[in-house]
Amino acid sequence: xxxxxxxxxxxxxxxxxxxxxxxxxxxxxxxxxxxxxxxxxxxxxxxxxxxxxxxxxxxxxxxxxxxxxxxxxxxxxxxxxxxxxxxxxxxxxxxxxxxxxxxxxxxxxxxxxxxxxxxxxxxxxxxxxxxxxxxxxxxxxxxxxxxxxxxxxxxxxxxxxxxxxxxxxxxxxxxxxxxxxxxxxxxxxxxxxxxxxxxxxxxxxxxxxx
Numbered sequence: 001x002x003x004x005x006x007x008x009x010x011x012x013x014x015x016x017x018x019x020x021x022x023x024x025x026x027x028x029x030x031x032x033x034x035x036x037x038x039x040x041x042x043x044x045x046x047x048x049x050x051x052x053x054x055x056x057x058x059x060x061x062x063x064x065x066x067x068x069x070x071x072x073x074x075x076x077x078x079x080x081x082x083x084x085x086x087x088x089x090x091x092x093x094x095x096x097x098x099x100x101x102x103x104x105x106x107x108x109x110x111x112x113x114x115x116x117x118x119x120x121x122x123x124x125x126x127x128x129x130x131x132x133x134x135x136x137x138x139x140x141x142x143x144x145x146x147x148x149x150x151x152x153x154x155x156x157x158x159x160x161x162x163x164x165x166x167x168x169x170x171x172x173x174x175x176x177x178x179x180x181x182x183x184x185x186x187x188x189x190x191x192x193x194x195x196x197x198x199x200x201x202x203x204x205x206x207x208x209x210x
Contacts, residue, residue: 001049001057009057011046016059031073040075041066050093050101058101060090065103076119078107085110086121092138094146096159102146104135109148122157122164137181147189149178154191154200172206173198 001009008019009029016029031041040063048060059066065076065085078085087107094102099114109122137149146157154170173191180192189200197209 001051003051009049011049011059013045015042015044016046040064047091048093050095052095052101053099058093060093060103062089064088065090079119084119084121091134091136092149094138094140096140096146097144102138102140104138104148106134109135109138109146136177136179139181139183141183141189142187147181147183149181149191149193151177154178154181170200170206 003009006021008021010017010019010026017026018029019026029041041059041061044064045062046059047062050058050060052058054069057068059068067074067076076085078088085103085105085107086109087105089106090103091106092104096102101112101114103110103112103119110119111122112119133150133152135148135150139147141147144159146159148155148157153174153176156168156170157164158166173193177194178191179194182190184190187202191198191200195208199207199209201207
């Protein structure tokens, strides 16, 4: 992630680092307010970094979700009730056009409601979790759909105000481990999987690049 000063924030297997592109130097991010957070970050794998419209930086890690706001850190972990993360192992983050932050983990999909600030588990109308598979990658396309990469394929989710409208698997990518997914300015979806790189066109045609 590149901040407003041009610094690159880099997540690694052993903490968070900052690349100063002006000085051509790299330094470890040290959180000085609380040694508990400092130790957790240093011994943690950072899987994804996301900044929202308020300037909050979100860190998806091997052990929990962290938010850095105005220099202060907040942590989020798996909940024991209806609210809270489905898993502490967070693999992916993305944000949609409504400001919802989507969280992909080994337990499924959560989102943060921008109005209440609550972490909500994504469920179907029957109350069941959307996935049993581990979620490895997430992105939102230009029309607001959520693309969800799992260990068993790619799924396209259409989400309304507070409910799932539809959830469709991309059958040609079924049973593939989707490690990364992104969109381009032509609304094509690019996927990195266990079989190589694939491109999904606007018409729904999948082309593979082995």
